[in-house]
Amino acid sequence: FFPQTVTENFANVIHGLNASHLTDRVIQRSKRMILDTLGVGLLGTSTDVFHKVTQYSKIYHSDASSTVWGHSDFRLPPLYAAFVNGVAVHSMDFDDTWHPATHPSGAVLPALLALSEILSQKQKFSGLDLLLAFNIGIEVQGRLMRFSNEASNVPKRFHPPAVVGTMGSAAATAKLLALDQFKCKAALAVAASYAGAPMANAATQTKPLHIGNAARHGLEAACLASLGLQGNKQILDMESGLGAFYTDYTPQFLPTLQSYSWLLDQQDVAIKRFPAHLGTHWVAEAVSSLRKHLVETDDSVPTSRIKKIVVKVPVVRYVNRPFPNSEHEARHSFQFAACTALLDGSISVQSFSDQKISRPELKELLSKTKLEYPADNKPSFENLYCEVNVTLQNGKMFSERCDTFYGHWRKPLSTDDLKKKFHSNASSVLSVEATEGIIETVDNLEKVEDCSVLGTFLKGTHFPTKLYLV
Numbered sequence: 001f002f003p004q005t006v007t008e009n010f011a012n013v014i015h016g017l018n019a020s021h022l023t024d025r026v027i028q029r030s031k032r033m034i035l036d037t038l039g040v041g042l043l044g045t046s047t048d049v050f051h052k053v054t055q056y057s058k059i060y061h062s063d064a065s066s067t068v069w070g071h072s073d074f075r076l077p078p079l080y081a082a083f084v085n086g087v088a089v090h091s092m093d094f095d096d097t098w099h100p101a102t103h104p105s106g107a108v109l110p111a112l113l114a115l116s117e118i119l120s121q122k123q124k125f126s127g128l129d130l131l132l133a134f135n136i137g138i139e140v141q142g143r144l145m146r147f148s149n150e151a152s153n154v155p156k157r158f159h160p161p162a163v164v165g166t167m168g169s170a171a172a173t174a175k176l177l178a179l180d181q182f183k184c185k186a187a188l189a190v191a192a193s194y195a196g197a198p199m200a201n202a203a204t205q206t207k208p209l210h211i212g213n214a215a216r217h218g219l220e221a222a223c224l225a226s227l228g229l230q231g232n233k234q235i236l237d238m239e240s241g242l243g244a245f246y247t248d249y250t251p252q253f254l255p256t257l258q259s260y261s262w263l264l265d266q267q268d269v270a271i272k273r274f275p276a277h278l279g280t281h282w283v284a285e286a287v288s289s290l291r292k293h294l295v296e297t298d299d300s301v302p303t304s305r306i307k308k309i310v311v312k313v314p315v316v317r318y319v320n321r322p323f324p325n326s327e328h329e330a331r332h333s334f335q336f337a338a339c340t341a342l343l344d345g346s347i348s349v350q351s352f353s354d355q356k357i358s359r360p361e362l363k364e365l366l367s368k369t370k371l372e373y374p375a376d377n378k379p380s381f382e383n384l385y386c387e388v389n390v391t392l393q394n395g396k397m398f399s400e401r402c403d404t405f406y407g408h409w410r411k412p413l414s415t416d417d418l419k420k421k422f423h424s425n426a427s428s429v430l431s432v433e434a435t436e437g438i439i440e441t442v443d444n445l446e447k448v449e450d451c452s453v454l455g456t457f458l459k460g461t462h463f464p465t466k467l468y469l470v
Contacts, residue, residue: 005233005234005236005237006234006236006237006251006252006253007185007188007189007233007234007235007236007237008181008185008233009253009254010140010143010171010184010185010188010236010254011181011182011184011185011188012181012184012257013254013257013260014136014140014171014174014175014184015175015179015180015181015184016257017132017136017175017257017260018132019128019129019131019132021132021257021260021262022128022131022132022135022262023262023265025264025265026135026262026264026265027131027445027446029264029268029269030131030134030135030138030264031131031442031443031445032271032415032418033096033104033105033134033138033269033271034105034109034134034442034445035418035419035422035438035439035442036095036096036105036271036418036421036422037089037095037096037105037106037109038069038109038422038426038438038442038454038458039421039422039423039424039425039426040088040089040092040094040095040275040425041069041085041088041089041095041106041109041110042069042070042088042425042426042428042429042430042458043092043094043349043425043426043428043429044087044088044089044090044091044092044094044208045068045069045070045071045088045429046428046429047088047091047092047208048205049087049091049205049208049209050084050087050088050091050208052205053083053084053087053209053212054068054076054084057076057080057083057084058074058076060076060077060079060080061077062077062078064077064078064118065077065078065081065117065118066078066081066082066113066114066115066117066118066455067081067113067114067117067455067458067459068081068084068085069085069088069429069458069459070088070429070430070458070459070460071459071460072459072460078114078115078117078118078219079114079216079219079220079223080216081110081114081117082110082111082113082114082115082169082212082215082216082219083110083212083213083215083216084212085110085113085114085212085215086106086107086110086111086208086211086212086213086214086215086216087208087209087211087212088208089105089106089109089110089208089211090103090106090161090207090208090210090211090212091208092275092331092349092352093207093272093275093276093277093331093332094272094274094275094425095211095272096269096270096271096272097269097270097272097278097381098141098142098267098269098270098409099152099267099380099381099382099409100142100145100146100148100151100152100153100160101145101151101152101153101154101155101160101278101380101381102141102145102160102161102164102165103160103161103165103211104137104138104141104142104161104165104168104269105134105138105269106161106165106211106214106215107137107141107161107165107166107168107169107211107214107215107218108134108137108138108141108165108168108169108172108215108218109134109215110212110215111137111169111172111173111215111216111218111219112130112133112134112137112172112173112176113130113451113454113455113458114215114219115173115176115177115219116129116130116176116451116452116455117452117455119176119177124449124450124452125176125450125451125452126448126449126450126451127441127444127445127446127447127448127449127451128445128446128448129176129451130176130445130451131445131446132175133172133173133175133176134172135262135264136171136172136175137168137169137171137172137173137175137218138168138263138264139168139171139262139263139264140164140167140168140171140172141164141165141167141168142263142264143252143254143263144163144164144167144236144242145160145164146252146263147242147243147246147249147250147251147252148246148247148248148249148250149248150246150247150248151246152380152382153378153379153380154279154314154316154379154380154381154384155199156199156317157198157199158196158197158198158199158245159197159198159199159201159202159207159210161210161211161214162195162196162197162210162213162214163195163196163197163242163245165210165211165214165215165218166191166192166194166195166213166214166217166218166221167188167191167192167195167218167242168214168218169191169214169215169216169217169218169219169221169222170187170188170190170191170217170218170219170221170222170225171184171187171188171218172218173187173218173219173222173223174187174222174225174226177222177223177226179222179225179226183225183226183228184225185233185235186224186225186228186229186230186231187221187222187224187225187226188221188231188235188236189225189230189231189232189233189235190220190221190224190225190229190231191217191218191221191222192231192232192235192241192242193231194213194217194218194220194221195217195242195245196245197209197210197213199318202318202332203318203321203324203326203328203329203331203332203333204328205328207328236251237251267409268409268412269409270381270407270408270409271407271412271413271418271421272407273406273407273413273417273421274346274347274348274349274351275331275349275352276330276331276332276337276347276352277319277331277332278381279313279314279316279319279334279381279384279386280319280331280332280333280334280336280337280347281337281405281407281408282313282384282385282386282402282403282405283311283313283334283337283338283341283386283388283402284337284338284340284341284346284347284405285386285402285405285406286386286387286388286400286401286402287337287338287341287342287388287400288341288345288346289400289402290342290388290390290398290399290400291341291342291345293390293398294306294342294390294398295345299345301342301343303343303361303364303365304393305392305393305394306365306368306390306391306392306393307368307391307392307393308368308369308370308390308391309338309339309342309365309368309369309370309388309389309390309391310369310370310371310372310388310389310390310391311334311335311338311369311370311371311372311386311387311388312371312372312373312374312377312385312386312387312388312389313334313371313372313373313377313384313386314373314377314378314379314380314384315373315379316334316379318332319332319333319334320333320334320335320371321333321334321335321336322335322366322369323335323363323366324336324357325357326357327352327353327354327357330351330352330357331352334371335366335369335371336357336362336366338369338388339362339365339366339369340356340362342365342390343359343361343362343365349424374387385401385402385403386401386402387399387400387401387402388400388401419439422435422438422439423435423439426438429460430457430458430460431460434457434458434460437453437457438454438457438458441453441454441457442454
């Protein structure tokens, strides 16, 4: 028996996948994604946009409540916990990135953790349950993006997490709710009507809402479907369904449950070393290599001796910002990345402070910087490169190129560096004990008996007892 529609096929697979389908590589890669997402989310609770959305969300009350990451003093209804924690994850553009282009984890993990907390009052969810639902949410996003060749390029019209992230959140939470095939199909249909956000809000405080809304709306869609709400039963098959977002939409069936193959098994995600648009990471690495030719004995670069800086990148209009005026604009500026890496040797969380952005020496370098767009430099996170040329006043020129930066899926962060990143991010909010508790829990997630222990650590409170392993 073959399903008549792609939508039916997706619903059957979401319902039918179980923990035995997970491979060791998928488990290990997804645990890295979970740890990184928790870290950038915890760091993100210090941002202005997070404070604004939590202040707004406090007007909502419910008998059921879930943890707001990094806060032991208040909780929110699960939909709004998913929302504010999702916003925190993307508030600095520090979360993971995949190909075709999207931020996969932030749309899924906050929804699952918020839901698991309220469901755990009736039943326990193991770490393996969490891993399965999480991977279904990631998988659905990856498969939907492969319905369009257009999706392989850096987006121009809409922000992908607002579309496929919403669908992934719905699939993941439908799995955790143990919905049947018919309600899984309804969850996808409902989620599609929540999907979409324009790229015009990139480099603003609104962009993090795309991830928060994806987490919240996917969860809401699954909850509504569980109550019997229905939508179009061919939502994934139709040009007027999910195809509305793509000009070249070609839906396809998923692999069979008997021999299921996960996209995450085939391709890892990129995990960022500093909080900015992924394209800027090629720029930073190329410039860091070039800086070695210019640096003086005191580790400074003689800015007055520099005549011009040429950065060769693909055409990505919303990352072409010659003079960024805010942290959000700076995170989406090829020019800022090039000049900051040249001045400081690296880029960090602190690079996006108002003090750093307004430095006279940075503005001097920005005025000497221009972008060029080689015809062979494609706007795809799989294929793009960055070449940087610096010409001195005496005519001497230096050049360096980066084809794959450290942290890209072709050159993933080491486990040690991933944990250092998590430590640095989480310890700004949590105690040492809570930070170590999250690392230990995620390390052993497939053996953890009750995943609600993560919520306890994420509050910032101590958890004095040992982990309960299966």
